[in-house]
Amino acid sequence: MAESVATRTAVAFVPMTCGELVQGSCDGSPFLVSCPIDRYARVSAEVDETGRTSGPVGRTKAVAAARRTLAHLGHSALGVRLDVSSGLPVGRGFGTSTADVVGAIVATGRALGRELSPEVIARLAVEVEPSDGTLFPGLAIFDHRQGSHWEMLGRAPELTVVVLDFGGSLDTVAHNAALDLGALERRSGLHERALELLRRGVADADPGAIGEAATISTLANQPIAPKPALPAVLAVAARLRAWGVCAAHSGTALGLLLPPDEELAARAVTEARRSVPGLVDIWATRLVDGGARVPANGSTLATTWSDASARPTPMEATDERASLS
Numbered sequence: 001m002a003e004s005v006a007t008r009t010a011v012a013f014v015p016m017t018c019g020e021l022v023q024g025s026c027d028g029s030p031f032l033v034s035c036p037i038d039r040y041a042r043v044s045a046e047v048d049e050t051g052r053t054s055g056p057v058g059r060t061k062a063v064a065a066a067r068r069t070l071a072h073l074g075h076s077a078l079g080v081r082l083d084v085s086s087g088l089p090v091g092r093g094f095g096t097s098t099a100d101v102v103g104a105i106v107a108t109g110r111a112l113g114r115e116l117s118p119e120v121i122a123r124l125a126v127e128v129e130p131s132d133g134t135l136f137p138g139l140a141i142f143d144h145r146q147g148s149h150w151e152m153l154g155r156a157p158e159l160t161v162v163v164l165d166f167g168g169s170l171d172t173v174a175h176n177a178a179l180d181l182g183a184l185e186r187r188s189g190l191h192e193r194a195l196e197l198l199r200r201g202v203a204d205a206d207p208g209a210i211g212e213a214a215t216i217s218t219l220a221n222q223p224i225a226p227k228p229a230l231p232a233v234l235a236v237a238a239r240l241r242a243w244g245v246c247a248a249h250s251g252t253a254l255g256l257l258l259p260p261d262e263e264l265a266a267r268a269v270t271e272a273r274r275s276v277p278g279l280v281d282i283w284a285t286r287l288v289d290g291g292a293r294v295p296a297n298g299s300t301l302a303t304t305w306s307d308a309s310a311r312p313t314p315m316e317a318t319d320e321r322a323s324l325s
Helices: 059-074 096-111 118-127 173-178 182-185 189-205 207-221 230-240 262-274
Strands: 008-026 029-048 079-083 139-141 151-155 160-165 244-247 255-259 281-286 321-323
Touching: 008 096, 008 189, 008 207, 008 255, 029 059, 029 096, 029 160, 029 189, 029 281, 059 079, 059 118, 079 096, 096 118, 118 151, 151 189, 160 262, 207 230, 207 244, 207 255, 230 244, 230 255, 230 262, 244 281, 255 262, 255 321, 262 281
Parallel strands: none
Antiparallel strands: 008 029, 008 244, 029 079, 029 139, 139 151, 151 321, 160 255, 160 281, 244 255
């Protein structure tokens, strides 16, 4: 017999990324700190009694996440109908898969009247695939492969991100399965230095230190996942006196990290279009806090917000440091 439940719908918005601020290995454990940006995936979940869970074509990971959420909450007999939209291409380092997966988990839980903790969201997400740290509020260090631990660093400072899209695609699951962990570990000294700079930058609201950390991590990753345009991007960064360059460590995108100045951002876009080879798209956005947003008005259709007053606030973490085991 089908489980009885009134049909309910909830919506979640999850920030996407311009790769990572830092990614690497410390003490033998892979980790990342995502670079969440002011572009959002919107996921709606309608829970019903059909027992069938479905979503748009190509969103199989979101469907799998919704099923796992139902099981976790003890409602495996129910069904979920997902609607997912993001507007950014997959496989380039924009965090689209994580946004889909986390949005499906949060929206399914909310449709059942449950607000899931970041720890539970993380556990469910990594059961589907290695995930970005955008599921946590603020900026967080995250064991993206196993989901065994996370650490909250703090709130995102004011910082412009000029996103450089070079097209192409990279499958996150395949990349992580084939990753040479030995090569990663051999660069752990650079990763540890980058992470220490990032900690200091977030704690002191020092975007210069954050930019330096991102550049160190980007350069350390170049032998592992080469970005042909990186030398040209670094040259643009130097001419603009940018704070740094971030990269999609398991994707193709790069980003210029700049002071929050519209004229400087416009100049960066023009300069990159002129001198960086292989660009298929470029735009300016800003660094934001991670964490799913659940707006009071679930019918909201916008996937970005132009001002802070209109942007739903992220779910708060219960602890700054937590084990997910």
